Amino acid sequence: MTTGPTSRAAMSGTGPAGYREPTVWRRTATAALRGLVALLRGMALFSPKVVLAFVMLASISLVMTAGFWILLVPVLAAAVRGLANLNRRLARSWSGVDIPEPYLPPPAPGTRPATGWRRWRLMRALTDPATWRDMLWALVDPVVGGVLALAPAATVMLGLYGTHLPLHWLGLAGFHHSDGTGWYTFVPVTGAATAWLAAVLGVGYIALGLAMAPRMLRLHGRWTRVLLAPTANATLALRVRQLAESRSDAVDTQAAELRRIERDLHDGAQARLVAMGMNLGAAERLVEENPAAAKALLAEMREASAKALNELRDLVRGIHPPVLADRGLGDAVRALALDCPLQEEVTADLPGRLALPVESAAYFAVSEVLANAVKHADALRVWIDLRYEGGRLRMSVTDDGHGGADPARGTGLRGVERRLATFDGVLALNSPPGGPTMVMMELPCALSSPRTSSYSETA
């Protein structure tokens, strides 16, 4: 992690002599290779489009001639969806164009109807507007996408054809044109001289084909996005659903929290105060006739008041930890780590205070993850890293425990994930069996004040 400066020093050590500008040839070769890869990918994209065109044409004619074939539409829709998803993935990895899935999310478990489940699923797929945009794509893509995908390969083919024309005029191959004349694109090939001209042109075509291949691949990706990306409506609908879910989660959590606080106060501090009031009355009565007993009662009450204070302290700590209020997230996590029995190492790089609700959510997320490491992972050491980059708070908690954590088995991580979701935060877990476990959390947030973390000032 800290090898940055060292490796840079090592590089400058070999000096400018050790580093050579890549030659023109080398650069050309790299570009050509890149073109070739893009060209082959274009061809790979093209081949399923041919099949798709046939399938679509066949389906349309079948439905036109015999209406009952319409029953096959769901099967077709499912197949097209699979192909569309493949194209989305390839657009991301080959063309660098990100295309999210536009479909309605699968229904939550338990909400599907008991009977008529097949028909319900069918209706759901058919009423999804994204399905119909898929179908439109399936009709148009073999033509538009096909041209975009195949154009570089076709150009190179044309070039290859041109370069072999001189062979015929040198008598090294059979005559291709019976009358000895023919057009190679715009060059009339009538003799050896024009054949050589055609060959030169052919080399040009090959170069052109290779040069445009990466660009065409990107263009293909962008074309794919036109019909396969979610519409503004679908994006909004998805967002609304997310917000509704996270809001109801937030409300539930809040209500549960309030209930817990109420119960804690009722059973703890409140009960102790009542007991103290009663004991005070008793002490008042006893103070004349039995001072010793009154004194004992008073001592007992001092104990009780200390206990009540302790309980209130713990309660407040659970609502809003003092160090978090005083110093912000960085020091609060340091304090948290100090209180935990593991060997800890905290690095925090935060340019200022975060918005208060985010700070609190982040704190309790780290706290929960840390508690997990203590309880379940048998860890000895833990590393916590907090940093603020590009408008996002990134937190990672790594422990050297036995790993194998699984949010599905309810180790509290699901709850953390849900609470972070209220702030559009995400949680990623990497916990192979045998460890180490790494939990990464990310929260988009703004800085609320430019005050720097105070720790360096006082440490």
Added chain:
Amino acid sequence: MRVVLAEDLFLLRDGLIRLLEAYGFEIVAAVDNAPELLRALLGERPDVAVVDVRLPPSFTDEGLRAALRARQQVPGLPVLVLSQYVEQLYARELLADGIGGVGYLLKDRVFNADQFLDALRRVATGGTAMDPEVIAKLLARNATPLARLTGREREVLELMAEGRSNTAIAQRLHVSDGAVAKHTTSIFAKLDLPPSDDDNRRVLAVLAYLNG
């Protein structure tokens, strides 16, 4: 003994003034915010200061910061910090300079006037007074190396880390001074700490060890 007092709650400030005056302390300044505290600490150079962590204007840890800043300028200026909460982080910061003359106690310890005044006097003479809660957490952090100690040695270590002298520990545990001295020698040997006759320096060594 001249005392500077910083506490923003009127009732508590008033109570502390009365308590301290009743025991012959002289209150040279009683303030309710951090800037005035810093001014009083640097201007009055009291024998000891009693400081609430949370003070106006920001109601965060202003009191602690003011105390730390004053100690930067006047090394060893005795400060007893009071708080509703004890945090290991803050205890560390107070102990970081390794000079002593610091205390960090929960506010409820004031209820027990004798112990509170004892702690205050210890801090004024360059000793330390750490809240048992801080010490308990420090001991929990060092569970593995401390497993070598006997139960009695652990008790002695706990009281020593709170800042008590051998005599005070002996009284507390109802044993002789000599017995406590034997225990401390054994503790220092087991923890690989250099032996020292000076009470305060010994306490600081123990705290530095526990803070690792």
